[in-house]
Amino acid sequence: MSEIHRIKCGNGNCYIIENGTNGILVDTGKKEFIDKVIASCKSYNVKLIILTHAHFDHAENAAQISDSLGIPIGMNENDCNLIQANTNQSLVASNILGKIVLSASLKEFAVRSMPGFKPSVFLHNDDSLSDYGINARIISLPGHTNGSIGIDVDNKHLIVGDALMNMFYPTVSMLYHNRENMLESARKITSIGNRTIYFGHGKPVTNKQWVK
Numbered sequence: 110m111s112e113i114h115r116i117k118c119g120n121g122n123c124y125i126i127e128n129g130t131n132g133i134l135v136d137t138g139k140k141e142f143i144d145k146v147i148a149s150c151k152s153y154n155v156k157l158i159i160l161t162h163a164h165f166d167h168a169e170n171a172a173q174i175s176d177s178l179g180i181p182i183g184m185n186e187n188d189c190n191l192i193q194a195n196t197n198q199s200l201v202a203s204n205i206l207g208k209i210v211l212s213a214s215l216k217e218f219a220v221r222s223m224p225g226f227k228p229s230v231f232l233h234n235d236d237s238l239s240d241y242g243i244n245a246r247i248i249s250l251p252g253h254t255n256g257s258i259g260i261d262v263d264n265k266h267l268i269v270g271d272a273l274m275n276m277f278y279p280t281v282s283m284l285y286h287n288r289e290n291m292l293e294s295a296r297k298i299t300s301i302g303n304r305t306i307y308f309g310h311g312k313p314v315t316n317k318q319w320v321k
């Protein structure tokens with residue numbers, strides 16, 4: 110059985126999934142938190158970086174952590190255009206809080222340029238992570254971005270990236286590239302059943318019906 114360690118990086122989270130022998134880092138945080146994230150990776154023998162999606166607050170440290178630890182980066186190829194510029198997939202928000210978050214995000218997109226990297230593992234729905242020593246599988250969760258993925262660990266813990274959010278309260282994603290896909294992914298998360306949900310932003314909660 111694996112444990113999930115939440116690494117708080119300002120208002121965002123990275124996670125390490127580990128079982129005492131092997132570890133996987135999920136998301137990498139903003140550059141301000143690189144030392145904290147690398148130190149945690151070393152504690153848990155991390156062998157792979159997975160990006161739930163390629164927004165800079167999740168992916169900005171990917172290149173440096175990959176180089177420093179000599180480990181590969183895995184993600185879905187539909188987010189590769191975000192590595193060059195986060196503005197390559199438009200974002201919209203549906204409510205006032207979403208609009209506030211969106212305006213802050215767009216300001217950061219304009220001034221942040223992620224160090225470039227090349228993912229060497231492309232991850233798809235239902236892929237197993239057993240090659241990395243962890244009992245988990247990938248869940249495709251498009252909508253927030255085209256290549257958003259989640260990681261289902263031991264049929265118990267579900268890391269969802271920004272497919273759902275808990276910045277202010279637990280909810281479907283407040284900003285997204287494609288609303289229909291985002292809602293479909295939220296329904297898919299509900300259908301997975303009894304899980305603890307780990308967000309890219311905010312504290313974990315129990316899975317529930319996300320779309321009314």
Ligand SMILES: [Zn+2]
Pocket residue numbers: 162164253271
């Ligand atoms: Zn995001």
